[in-house]
Amino acid sequence: MGLKNKNIGLIGTGKMGSSLIRGILKSNIVDSSNVYASDIYNQSLENLQNELGINVSNDNKQTVMNSDIIILAVKPQVIRKVIAGFKDEMTEDKLVISIAAGVPISEIEDELNSGSKLIRVMPNIAATVGESSSAICPGGNTTNEDVENALEIFKTVGTARVVSEYLMDAFTGVSGSGPAYIFPVIEAMADGAVYEGLDRKNALTFAAQTVLGAAKLVLETDSHPAELKDMVTSPGGTTIRGFHELEEHGIRSAFMDAVIESSKRSRELGK
Numbered sequence: 001m002g003l004k005n006k007n008i009g010l011i012g013t014g015k016m017g018s019s020l021i022r023g024i025l026k027s028n029i030v031d032s033s034n035v036y037a038s039d040i041y042n043q044s045l046e047n048l049q050n051e052l053g054i055n056v057s058n059d060n061k062q063t064v065m066n067s068d069i070i071i072l073a074v075k076p077q078v079i080r081k082v083i084a085g086f087k088d089e090m091t092e093d094k095l096v097i098s099i100a101a102g103v104p105i106s107e108i109e110d111e112l113n114s115g116s117k118l119i120r121v122m123p124n125i126a127a128t129v130g131e132s133s134s135a136i137c138p139g140g141n142t143t144n145e146d147v148e149n150a151l152e153i154f155k156t157v158g159t160a161r162v163v164s165e166y167l168m169d170a171f172t173g174v175s176g177s178g179p180a181y182i183f184p185v186i187e188a189m190a191d192g193a194v195y196e197g198l199d200r201k202n203a204l205t206f207a208a209q210t211v212l213g214a215a216k217l218v219l220e221t222d223s224h225p226a227e228l229k230d231m232v233t234s235p236g237g238t239t240i241r242g243f244h245e246l247e248e249h250g251i252r253s254a255f256m257d258a259v260i261e262s263s264k265r266s267r268e269l270g271k
């Protein structure tokens, strides 16, 4: 039971694949000798091998043959072609985990041999620093142990919970894509501080720590964000002046629309 002595394979070592490899190895749930990775981009493989000591190959079949759990971290647009290339190496004991945005479980199961075990996951790039929030959705042929293994892998890189598949597009909108909506917020807040005379390094550090602190307050207190906002906002003070400015620029609808459009795009990618 558990991941001890299991081999984990990554197909696709781009931004998300390499983020997961780094996160998983940092947690020591498996040894680097238990990790196999393949990609068509040689330089990223060579870098990962030199830096982390994992097994690498240009041949996805090698990864599948050597692995008990195979994480598919290629773009949704190529996932069907990638599966077609390795499906002959699949056996019923192997578990495939797809992190492709939008692509439904039924479509991937159709591409794999019948009876194949599949789990769909939506993590995010904060896996690199152990702070992903991953939504996990098991396919029909998986066992409780498979789900436990997937939870263990994705809990090493942040939080992870099992969700219903019909909500995966919404999780993609808010959490998969979400970090990209917050980075410009941090940069723009730092820009404001630079405008006011702070040096860039301090401006970025203070802006990022402020976002981290605000997120922790939401997660670790039972308070509604509006209540927390009111705690900062003194009557006639500094915060309400800044807040009025944000409201004038339609901050809430901008962020809501970003998540809604991202979720819509996730649904489109599945068609």
Ligand SMILES: NC(=O)C1=CN([C@@H]2O[C@H](COP(=O)(O)OP(=O)(O)OC[C@H]3O[C@@H](n4cnc5c(N)ncnc54)[C@H](OP(=O)(O)O)[C@@H]3O)[C@@H](O)[C@H]2O)C=CC1
Pocket (backbone or CB within 6 Å): 011, 012, 013, 014, 015, 016, 017, 038, 039, 040, 041, 044, 060, 072, 073, 074, 075, 076, 078, 082, 099, 100, 101, 122, 123, 124, 125, 176, 177
């Ligand atoms: N980036 C993110 O924050 C998140 C991404 N995802 C999902 O993760 C998946 C990967 O995204 P991301 O890491 O951003 O994409 P990347 O393009 O950075 O990584 C994909 C990697 O797969 C490689 N690749 C392409 N074809 C093959 C093939 N036939 N065999 C093996 N490797 C191949 C690509 O090589 P090359 O570049 O040469 O084509 C690239 O290195 C996507 O499905 C995405 O929806 C999910 C959550 C968050």
Ligand SMILES: O=C(O)[C@@H]1CCC=N1
Pocket (backbone or CB within 6 Å): 101, 172, 176, 177
């Ligand atoms: O932009 C994308 O399509 C991927 C999926 C979620 C985050 N990045």
